[in-house]
Amino acid sequence: MTLTPTASEPAGDELPAPASLAEVKGWFFPVDQVLFDWFLTRQSELTEPGDLLEIGAYMGKSAIFMGSYLRSGETFTVCDLFDSPARDDANSAEMRYSYSTLTRRSFESNYLSFHDELPTVIQGLSSLVRDRVQAASCRFAHIDGSHLYEHVRGDIEDTRTLLHPHGIVALDDYRSEHCPGVAAAVWEAVATGGLNPVCVTGTKLYGTWGDPGPVREQLLEFLAGRDDLWHAVEAVAGGKLVRVKGAGAVLPAQPPSRHHREEPPVEEAPPVKAPATPEAPAVRRRSPLRRLVLNVLPPFVSKGFVRLRAALRHQA
Known part of the structure; x- marks a missing residue:
């Protein structure tokens, strides 16, 4: 058996020890x-x-x-x-x-x-x-x-x-x-x-x-x-x-190297929470009576009705 220094003793320009x-x-x-x-x-x-x-x-x-x-x-x-x-x-x-x-x-x-x-x-x-x-x-x-x-x-x-x-x-x-x-x-x-x-x-x-x-x-x-x-x-x-x-042949079991390096586990990033979507302003629906006044009565009468209704709502 030939005696030699172990692979852990690199010298000169030798290549790094193979991990696989x-x-x-x-x-x-x-x-x-x-x-x-x-x-x-x-x-x-x-x-x-x-x-x-x-x-x-x-x-x-x-x-x-x-x-x-x-x-x-x-x-x-x-x-x-x-x-x-x-x-x-x-x-x-x-x-x-x-x-x-x-x-x-x-x-x-x-x-x-x-x-x-x-x-x-x-x-x-x-x-x-x-x-x-x-x-x-x-x-x-x-x-x-x-x-x-x-x-x-x-x-x-x-x-x-x-x-x-x-x-x-x-x-x-x-x-x-x-x-x-x-x-x-x-x-x-x-x-x-x-x-x-x-x-x-x-x-x-x-x-x-x-x-x-x-x-x-x-x-x-x-x-x-x-x-x-x-x-x-x-x-x-x-x-x-x-x-x-068989260029794509599945390799048989490979001899393990004493220099095998375990790949560090990949940490999964926490899921990114999507920014909240601003709520759309509420749409105020017109009452049937208001729609009737605006669509049927003359403009000067309907405007007066709207102002009167607003004043009454404010007093309430």
Whole structure:
């Protein structure tokens, strides 16, 4: 286990401690969170044994999520270069372009905002993983490291060795235009390397080197009950491939942050009492006798009658 200062000890220009998973930088979209949750929960319900593995951690968003499914006695291994130098020019250039702000301390600080202990951290090239992780020991692996064909191809080959026969691998950027090397390596594994796709989203392909039939059928049953997810089945490379979309997917339970901030209750303002409407002056109604005098008698007679009536009312 790697020791590190806790997340409550910020240093330098580090970002504030995240109060929720949404505040952790990264590209871990809702539909993939739903699928990670489904695959990992299914493995727990079936008591399938195995550890967890992630190659390529960035700021730790997906690692934090995966760490919530770690069971007693299991190991979670995370491998990333972080701020270590790469050994070849192409990989060094990629690190400078895509991950210039990435540091191991930022990852560990984020992770410790959600979990009590760090995973086993391998800082260096992903080729180190095969010597640090036991063969056939993992049940779920997330590969999101280098975008270069040679490195991705090696990561996939190593992952095949490290996974249980029932294990699931999630491969990121299998179709992104900015990293064609990943697509080449992933589809090569499907075409000639025995990888059986289960499903794809806009960013990740999920597959297994075991029998994909049972997990695929159970996934289709799950998707049939989700109104927030769209899915379809395609025939690919002699097998079935489930396509899943869900920009508005309802997120599964999120790992709680120790820095979660409760929103202060909103006090309702007392109702504003409308100003009283001034009462209209009372309209004095004319008596029938007065109306008759005014309408029938000549004006000089009616005016005299009115003055006489007023004088009598005043004396009364």
